[in-house]
Amino acid sequence: MKRYIPEDTIKRLPVYLRNLLNLKKEGKFLASSKEITVPLNIPPEQFRKDLSYFGQFGKRGVGYDVNNLINILEKIIGIDKEIKVILVGVGRLGSALIRYKGFSILNMKIVYAFDIDPQKIGKIVDGIEIKNIGEMEEIVKKEKIDVGIICVPANNAQEIANLMVNSGIKAILNFAPVVLNLPKDIFVSYVDMASELGSLIFKLKNL
Amino acid sequence: MKRYIPEDTIKRLPVYLRNLLNLKKEGKFLASSKEITVPLNIPPEQFRKDLSYFGQFGKRGVGYDVNNLINILEKIIGIDKEIKVILVGVGRLGSALIRYKGFSILNMKIVYAFDIDPQKIGKIVDGIEIKNIGEMEEIVKKEKIDVGIICVPANNAQEIANLMVNSGIKAILNFAPVVLNLPKDIFVSYVDMASELGSLIFKLKNL
DNA sequence: CCTTGTGAAAACTTTCACAGCT
DNA sequence: AGCTGTGAAAGTTTTCACAAGG
Structure with a gap:
């Protein structure tokens, strides 16, 4: 059974989301994949690859809009509503x-x-x-x-x-x-x- | 970094041990890899492969001595003493x-x-x-x-x-x-x- | 004839490296 | 110049399939 999304990617999605919520609380509006993943001990390319299963959400040369990415991850995981x-x-x-x-x-x-x-x-x-x-x-x-x-x-x-x-x-x-x-x-x-x-x-x- | 023992094998060791302790309580003295793993939803060859990283503990054509394997797994995991x-x-x-x-x-x-x-x-x-x-x-x-x-x-x-x-x-x-x-x-x-x-x-x- | 033990193949995941956009 | 997005390569794990032993 070939799976679209790797099991380990799925496990990381809520971890990314929680970290983005922390960044938001700290007042961050923009963050690079590196800023997002360093505190998680995950390589930035892992994060980018994981997101790539769902679409393109960043801006090259710039990074990711924190609030936007939170909304996107909540929708992806399926917890945009309680x-x-x-x-x-x-x-x-x-x-x-x-x-x-x-x-x-x-x-x-x-x-x-x-x-x-x-x-x-x-x-x-x-x-x-x-x-x-x-x-x-x-x-x-x-x-x-x-x-x-x-x-x-x-x-x-x-x-x-x-x-x-x-x-x-x-x-x-x-x-x-x-x-x-x-x-x-x-x-x-x-x-x-x-x-x-x-x-x-x-x-x-x-x- | 090449690893001797796969991470997932390590995660399964305590699960195997707990299941063997259950089998022992049920009065089983001998069990095949199939009997051991079916209730765990793990394929028998996974179990055999996992054990093979540590040695050969079964008898071909027969199976595994439950009590013996419990002792071995406790030693392998490092919980033979409290x-x-x-x-x-x-x-x-x-x-x-x-x-x-x-x-x-x-x-x-x-x-x-x-x-x-x-x-x-x-x-x-x-x-x-x-x-x-x-x-x-x-x-x-x-x-x-x-x-x-x-x-x-x-x-x-x-x-x-x-x-x-x-x-x-x-x-x-x-x-x-x-x-x-x-x-x-x-x-x-x-x-x-x-x-x-x-x-x-x-x-x-x-x- | 049953079940283990295990190389080899297949499947899966991460890392690399760079093209492409801002 | 800086950071994303992603095929391709490398690394890891599982599954297959069968030789070997009781």
Whole structure:
């Protein structure tokens, strides 16, 4: 399967965007590929090549209009309008994510949170009422939400993922340390903190 | 710079290990590369190739001894003995990580946590006393700890990273959404949840 | 006949180097 | 003169396909 856009390019787009938002906050209106990428430890030609998959957005001899490029990247990524996200599993990690401010910078917002524990249901976390997992399907369908975050323990993650797919969720960010088995039209990403730390220790010990 | 072990191979090692630990718990003593990798959505030849960078651990026509391979992978990764880790920034996310059970499966343990907020210093989270960041250097040096997790806000992350490096930390897992500028003998990994979610949304909207 | 281990080929990604516009 | 945009080259990773061993 030949892909138009390299996977690694896709991963860098939100990083570029966040950095451009920082430049904007610093009052920059114009920036060269070098200025944009040096603080990211990415070579400028990587940035230019990445952008080239989508069009030509700079001015030769000049650089990039910061505000314009922010708008363009938001459109490319698909976050020019706020994206609604649901979260399932309001444990320690889940509630930390609900309160995490980093999502809103990229125009993404956790709008509903669900749990199975009656002790948690009804409580408010950062303005979000925790709802019974049984209500998820109806809400997701009614609100046409297609992005979900899984924060339940590993042994419940597959079950929750199935429920999400049945409800119409099309993209899942999974924090449970388990690989999910899903239809191939569903997009999944994994945040695997223990593996990440393990890889780091490997490098420390071996390289 | 030619590399012995591909970066992606390194990332998969802890994943293999965790899956083998699951197989062991299920009572499996022997497993083929196929049995090991199918639940991970990884082709069996990838697994065999990955292992081949380190040696020959299977029996042709038979498969792999689960317990033996667990020991081997733990040694390869460098977690055959428990690895001590420190954490800085005991906010919502930081305390969730202190309580996270997923690290111990891979023999890693957060043994000290630090913060700058006097309100937090002295409190106990999951058996770990939160200490003043000023005590970090001495403790890290005395205990010869070389892995640290950064969970502070983006604007403090570089400062904490510098402090870690001065204290002798050699590997950093950074949860702050900012790229760190560090000496090149320091290993860094990033867990960038918002970017991960952003990439997922890109795929959803574009692919 | 099953499954591993691995060179070689294919696929993919980054880096180079320079043409082209301002 | 300076910076972008991009084919082509170099580098890296995955997949193929099969020899070798139980």
